[in-house]
Amino acid sequence: MSSFSPLHHRGGEVVRNYLIKSVLQIIPVLLLISLIVFILVRVTGDPVALMLPETASDEDRMVLTRALGLDQPIYVQYIKFMGDLLQGDFGTSYRYNLPALPIILERLPASFELAIASMIIATLISVPLGILSAVKRNSYLDIFITGASALGKAIPHFWLGIMLILLFAVRMKIAPVSGRGTFEHLILPALTLGVGIAAETTRLIRSSMLDILGQDYIRTARSKGLIETLVVCKHAFRNSLIPVVTIMALQSSALIGGALISETIFAWPGMGLLIVQAVNGRDMAIVQASIFVVAFIVILGNLIADILYRLLDPRIKYK
Structure with missing residues (x-):
């Protein structure tokens, strides 16, 4: 027991130091993002002109400018901008006349709901297809699945969304076109978002499975007389999930990009639709707050992916 404790303590200390180092590395990234957002807000238009009506007098403009x-000076504005950010103050939305951050946080649950549903759909599609494609390598089934994956990856989200609306909402009338409130409302936008992720994940599972199936321990398991189903499901698939799980955790940026389109097509009241409306309406408070929230989600997704990879594969050392 005494010989184990120092090692256990040392391992925990290494993990803790790694997490602290990873979190500290996020700070310069956020600082860079803050600078980019600050510049974008200044070059995309005059905030005063956006906030005041066209009939406003020069005196009104001067008062609001002050x-x-x-x-x-620009450096003073940036310092104030950073001070407001540290307090969670991204400004007031011109459209809603409310602080920007609470508006975005109110929309996040709908976006998370859509993201989780799309990941479930992607998993249900990609896992069996990826395994079948690897096990039946170079067969007609493998060629079909590989081709379907390439097609699914190439299809634009907006085109797929429109086709799903025409088929399931207009022609078959089995799913609503827009809105949120019931499970049926979630099906089409989640399917639109999940197909592209499923296509990419199917390819990754196939590649990972082929690599694992060529390992010595798989040949040893087969030589012992184990049935192929047991070899594939118990030994090969479990180990092939290590890179796949981390890649799926890295899909946060793809989910956000797809959500902008899916939420707009299906009027899903999430953050993606809010961002599109804010950009079209030049609501810069919402835009800059959205950029920070999206950046934080992507950075967090990358950190989780890194941690998952190291947890699933003990051979990876913390540094």
Whole structure:
């Protein structure tokens, strides 16, 4: 027991130091993002002109300019901008006349609901197809699955969404076109978002399975007389999931990009639809808050993927 404790303590300390180091590396990334957002807000238009009606007088413009601190030197504006960010203040939405961050956080549950549903659909499609494609390598089934995966990856989200609406909502009338509230509302947008992820994940599972099936321990298991189903499901598939799980955790950026399209097509009241509306309406408070929230989600997804990879594969060392 005494010989184990120091090693256990040392291992926990290494993991803790790695996590601290990873979190600290996020800080310069967020600082860079803050600088980019600050510049974008200034070059995309005059905030005062966006906030005031066209009939506003020059005096009104001057008063609002001073109130927003836009008459200060640029470095002073950036310092104030950073101070507001640290307090979670991204400004007030021109459209809603409310603080931007709470509006976005209110939309996040709908986006997470769509993301989780699409990942479930992608998993249900990709796992059996990826295994079949690897086990039946170079067969007609493998060629069909590989071709379908390439097609699914190439199909634009907006085209797939429109086709699903025409088929299931207009022609068959078995799913609603837009909105949120019931399980049926979730099917089409989740399917639109999940197909592209399923196509990519199927390819990854096939590649990983083929690599594992060529390993010595798989040949040993077969030589012992184990049935092929047991060899594939118990030994090969479990080990092939190591890179697949981490890749799926890295899909946060793809999910966000797809959500912008899916939520817009199906009027799904999530963050993606909010971002599109804010960009079209030049609601810069919502836009800049959205950029930070999206960046945080992507960074968090990358960190989780890195941690999962190291947990699933003990050969990877923490540094």
